Amino acid sequence: MRFGTLHGVAIALLALTDANPLHAQAQQTPPAPRITLEEARVAMDAAEAEARSNRWNLAFVITDAEATPIYVRRMDEVPTRNYEIAMNKVQTAITSGMHTAEYAAAVKAQRIQPIEGALTFDGGLLLRRGGQVVGAFSASGARGAEDAQAVRAGMAAIGIEP
Incomplete structure (x- = not known):
């Protein structure tokens, strides 16, 4: 049970950091230029x-x-x-x-x-x-x-x- 809790916390922390490739990609992709x-x-x-x-x-x-x-x-x-x-x-x-x-x-x-x-x-x-x-x-x-x-x-x- 304890391993499962630690594992869940580790995944949550990874999702919140720049180590997450999806998070890093979202930060690097500038918004598409458009007419305001x-x-x-x-x-x-x-x-x-x-x-x-x-x-x-x-x-x-x-x-x-x-x-x-x-x-x-x-x-x-x-x-x-x-x-x-x-x-x-x-x-x-x-x-x-x-x-x-x-x-x-x-x-x-x-x-x-x-x-x-x-x-x-x-x-x-x-x-x-x-x-x-x-x-x-x-x-x-x-x-x-x-x-x-x-x-x-x-x-x-x-x-x-x-």
Whole structure:
């Protein structure tokens, strides 16, 4: 009985120390870089300001690197369909690893195979930090180049280059 108690205490102590490889690995793995909620708000506000200054009514989506929405905004009088298109644009960008305009050009030139359900409209851009994809940002409701212009304004507000 005594051996079992000592054995249990030893295992508990090992689990609490850096000698435990799982514990050491958890300490060494830095969190994945991502866009913060505050950055998303600042970017969204700048993108909406760009849209308003040009009289475009847009739906916007900012996601993390897994295409999970962080911030969504749909301006007045924008149909739900535009949110769905904006969401598809970020999915396309994340899945292809390219801005949607680059993806469209690559598909058209037959350099890559099309992704089922992907959109080839401009306005879905990857967010990269230090060369690593940390999210995506899209807009829908105007022409593709106009959607992209609003997104780029938002990206510039948080110091991310397209």
